[in-house]
Amino acid sequence: MLSYQTTASQRIFTFLGLFGILLLFASGIGESLSISSNVLTSSALAIIGLAIFGYTYASYAPYHSGIKNNANVLKSLTQRGVWAYVSALVLTAFYVVLYFFDAYLEPMIRGFDFISQSLSGKPATQWFVYGVLYTLAILLFGVKFIVKYRHSRYQVIRTLSVMFFQLIFAFLLPEFMARLNGDLPYYDLKSMWPLNYYLFDGYYIESFVSAQTLGIGLLIFGVLSIFVISPILTYKFGKRWYCSWVCGCGGLAETAGDAFRHLSDNSIRAWKLERWMIHSILVLITLSTVGVVHSYLLEHPEEYWLSPSVFILSVVSLLVAVVGLIYFKRRAWIAKDAKTAMIIVGALLAGFTGMHFLSDTYHVFLIPSHSLRSVYGFFVGSIFSGVIGTGFYPLLGNRVWCRFGCPMAAILGIQQKLFSKFQITTNSGQCISCGNCSAYCEMGIDVRAYAQKAEPIKRASCVGCGICAEVCPRGVLRLENTSNPNQQA
Amino acid sequence: MGGGLIGVELAEMLHSRKIDVKILIREPLFWSSVLPDTDALLVQNHLESRGVEVISNTEIKGFLTHDETRVSGVELSDNSRLEAQFVGVSIGVEPNISFLTESGLETNQGILVNKHLQTSDESIFAIGDCAELRQSDPKRRALEAVWYVARKMADALSEHLINGSFAYDQGHWFNSAKFFDLEYQTYGQVSNSSKRKNSEQHFHWHNPRMTKGLTLAYEVHSRLFLGVNAFGIRLKQSAFEHWLDQSASIDTVIKELETAHFDTEFSKNYTKELRYAFLSNNS
Numbered sequence: 147m148l149s150y151q152t153t154a155s156q157r158i159f160t161f162l163g164l165f166g167i168l169l170l171f172a173s174g175i176g177e178s179l180s181i182s183s184n185v186l187t188s189s190a191l192a193i194i195g196l197a198i199f200g201y202t203y204a205s206y207a208p209y210h211s212g213i214k215n216n217a218n219v220l221k222s223l224t225q226r227g228v229w230a231y232v233s234a235l236v237l238t239a240f241y242v243v244l245y246f247f248d249a250y251l252e253p254m255i256r257g258f259d260f261i262s263q264s265l266s267g268k269p270a271t272q273w274f275v276y277g278v279l280y281t282l283a284i285l286l287f288g289v290k291f292i293v294k295y296r297h298s299r300y301q302v303i304r305t306l307s308v309m310f311f312q313l314i315f316a317f318l319l320p321e322f323m324a325r326l327n328g329d330l331p332y333y334d335l336k337s338m339w340p341l342n343y344y345l346f347d348g349y350y351i352e353s354f355v356s357a358q359t360l361g362i363g364l365l366i367f368g369v370l371s372i373f374v375i376s377p378i379l380t381y382k383f384g385k386r387w388y389c390s391w392v393c394g395c396g397g398l399a400e401t402a403g404d405a406f407r408h409l410s411d412n413s414i415r416a417w418k419l420e421r422w423m424i425h426s427i428l429v430l431i432t433l434s435t436v437g438v439v440h441s442y443l444l445e446h447p448e449e450y451w452l453s454p455s456v457f458i459l460s461v462v463s464l465l466v467a468v469v470g471l472i473y474f475k476r477r478a479w480i481a482k483d484a485k486t487a488m489i490i491v492g493a494l495l496a497g498f499t500g501m502h503f504l505s506d507t508y509h510v511f512l513i514p515s516h517s518l519r520s521v522y523g524f525f526v527g528s529i530f531s532g533v534i535g536t537g538f539y540p541l542l543g544n545r546v547w548c549r550f551g552c553p554m555a556a557i558l559g560i561q562q563k564l565f566s567k568f569q570i571t572t573n574s575g576q577c578i579s580c581g582n583c584s585a586y587c588e589m590g591i592d593v594r595a596y597a598q599k600a601e602p603i604k605r606a607s608c609v610g611c612g613i614c615a616e617v618c619p620r621g622v623l624r625l626e627n628t629s630n631p632n633q634q635a
Numbered sequence: 636m637g638g639g640l641i642g643v644e645l646a647e648m649l650h651s652r653k654i655d656v657k658i659l660i661r662e663p664l665f666w667s668s669v670l671p672d673t674d675a676l677l678v679q680n681h682l683e684s685r686g687v688e689v690i691s692n693t694e695i696k697g698f699l700t701h702d703e704t705r706v707s708g709v710e711l712s713d714n715s716r717l718e719a720q721f722v723g724v725s726i727g728v729e730p731n732i733s734f735l736t737e738s739g740l741e742t743n744q745g746i747l748v749n750k751h752l753q754t755s756d757e758s759i760f761a762i763g764d765c766a767e768l769r770q771s772d773p774k775r776r777a778l779e780a781v782w783y784v785a786r787k788m789a790d791a792l793s794e795h796l797i798n799g800s801f802a803y804d805q806g807h808w809f810n811s812a813k814f815f816d817l818e819y820q821t822y823g824q825v826s827n828s829s830k831r832k833n834s835e836q837h838f839h840w841h842n843p844r845m846t847k848g849l850t851l852a853y854e855v856h857s858r859l860f861l862g863v864n865a866f867g868i869r870l871k872q873s874a875f876e877h878w879l880d881q882s883a884s885i886d887t888v889i890k891e892l893e894t895a896h897f898d899t900e901f902s903k904n905y906t907k908e909l910r911y912a913f914l915s916n917n918s
Contacts, residue, residue: 210685212816216651297816299901573897574872576811576820578782615899619813621820621869624897 151217155204163197166190173257187257202290211297224405230540238537245528248272265321281317287401300612308397316394336392338371340431341554348442384568385558386610403544407588410543420550428556434518476564479634545588559606569629570603573622583614638665640812642725657688672828673839674864677848681817728780730765745778750802752792762788772805807879822875823862825852840909853885860888869897889913
């Protein structure tokens with residue numbers, strides 16, 4: 147019987163892709179076979195590209211445009227079957243080696259030297275290799291996504307946008323900037339604090355400052371990004387302007403992770419866990435960043451106009467202003483645990499003030515500030531965002547990191563929920579309760595529960611990918627920037 | 636067999652499993668018992684573009700079987716035969732209320748209910764596909780077996796049971812469906828070609844690829860807007876409810892059509908083209 151799950155050509159291209167990946171890891175042994183590793187690396191990348199294009203062609207070319215998720219719940223890879231576990235294991239192992247045992251990747255990394263040399267003039271590092279593979283994944287699977295959703299201009303334009311920002315802003319620009327100014331640290335212009343939690347680390351600030359005007363300009367841009375540019379854009383368009391149009395983590399989730407979006411947990415339990423986790427991580431990163439900057443300023447009392455006390459005072463006043471704004475303008479909107487969270491923020495403020503008196507050069511809250519920072523870097527920066535966030539796509543869905551871990555998403559989410567014109571509008575009572583929207587929501591939002599009641603959807607976690615509106619068979623949902631930001635959904 | 640909404644869903648599911656499907660219908664065009672011919676043609680075109688053959692003007696005379704246990708095909712009204720491994724029958728809904736004949740409840744085609752959805756025994760209520768209204772809007776059927784009506788009835792009944800008196804109001808007719816990749820929405824009244832009276836005028840527009848189409852119905856003399864059928868276009872229900880409530884004219888609807896836009900962002904705007912076609916048609 148002719149299988150409707152996977153066709154022969156889909157299988158051939160899958161195996162071709164696996165062969166390409168094996169070849170890539172084996173490229174290091176090229177020298178011993180007296181084949182140039184450049185040739186091996188380039189052919190491996192070309193084979194992987196060919197395999198993904200071929201798979202895309204085989205999957206969508208025979209059919210008309212329109213939503214095609216046929217047999218999604220029957221395939222081993224996309225329904226937590228054996229292949230899902232195998233790929234989760236391989237991906238996770240790759241991340242572990244990349245972060246902690248990069249010596250094993252050394253031969254493969256040398257195979258990327260010729261690309262790195264041509265861009266920045268430096269030899270490749272493990273992070274350069276990761277950058278190349280990451281960018282290629284977004285570009286190649288981006289093409290697949292565009293072909294799959296070619297009937298929808300919103301999806302096509304949005305995907306071109308994430309492909310553009312990954313290729314130009316995350317990958318090429320930092321390489322060229324490093325070539326122009328050797329002192330400049332790697333800086334992805336579109337990545338903001340707290341996503342790039344290391345932005346305000348001492349060594350980072352020093353390398354910015356030593357890079358003179360350009361470096362200081364970038365540092366100012368980094369501060370403006372999170373405090374000015376991002377709130378304005380989120381007010382107008384919702385957090386989607388970042389999470390599903392610009393961000394690299396979101397970009398990979400939307401493109402390479404598209405086949406796994408229905409695996410996200412829709413339960414209320416998951417929602418509760420999500421709110422506690424993501425906001426705790428936001429608190430942790432705020433605390434550790436303030437601590438790191440504070441100790442840095444204490445260590446360099448003469449070099450900066452900003453004194454540690456002025457710094458602590460301005461952080462405290464900023465937080466008081468934000469919390470006060472939320473409390474007085476949106477008190478009625480927030481649930482019990484959000485109020486609890488505000489008490490935590492209050493405690494944090496007291497903490498910051500206390501910190502100033504209890505801290506010496508190396509301690510924040512009597513905890514060594516750099517160890518707080520390295521704990522965050524290890525558990526959140528490496529383990530969560532990489533190993534679990536991407537490695538577990540085939541098991542937990544494609545937005546695990548964005549949903550449970552990303553402190554940037556937490557900030558944008560609070561803005562989106564409380565101060566934004568964005569919402570998903572429901573077309574009166576037209577919902578037929580089929581549940582496609584909830585099933586394909588990568589953030590695990592139970593969209594249907596709102597649509598059934600003809601209520602608009604204004605949720606902090608919504609990244610505005612628009613897939614709920616695509617899979618709705620009755621045209622019930624529409625993403626809009628026109629809601630009244632002062633009216634509770 | 637049968638050219639309605641259930642038939643097309645069944646066909647789509649089989650088709651998605653790479654099973655060859657033919658749809659047999661009694662009407663000359665797909666669902667022309669409901670849709671005007673312009674719209675029925677659009678849907679039928681779409682089905683055929685998806686590789687589903689629609690055999691029209693056909694009835695089934697009998698089933699052919701393999702040793703009396705499995706169906707092996709059908710014999711059609713023109714005496715020709717079609718082989719088949721599976722025959723799906725979707726020829727409409729009729730309430731199965733025969734078990735109530737002894738109950739004393741008043742029935743006709745369905746269970747008769749008043750505006751509070753009470754049966755002849757006032758402690759028993761009936762809603763949904765089995766409920767037939769004693770007094771219904773003259774433009775509407777007394778028994779409407781569709782999802783939205785059942786939902787509305789359930790809303791009204793819960794209101795009645797909780798807050799005392801609340802009458803079920805049929806409101807403006809609306810419905811929606813999806814034929815493979817073609818979405819369909821309708822608001823108000825658009826008669827099919829055989830039931831359309833001369834006083835009811837239709838304006839039909841579709842794009843050249845026939846992936847989007849709209850039929851607007853209005854009264855010739857008063858220019859009163861009656862209803863709309865939309866294909867491949869998403870329309871905002873609240874906008875049409877407003878125009879129907881206000882007894883708006885077709886000219887108002889055409890002029891303000893943009894406010895009913897519900898397609899995803901960046902979708903191509905068809906309203907200009909449509910308005911141009913309407914004006915050149917009407918001058």
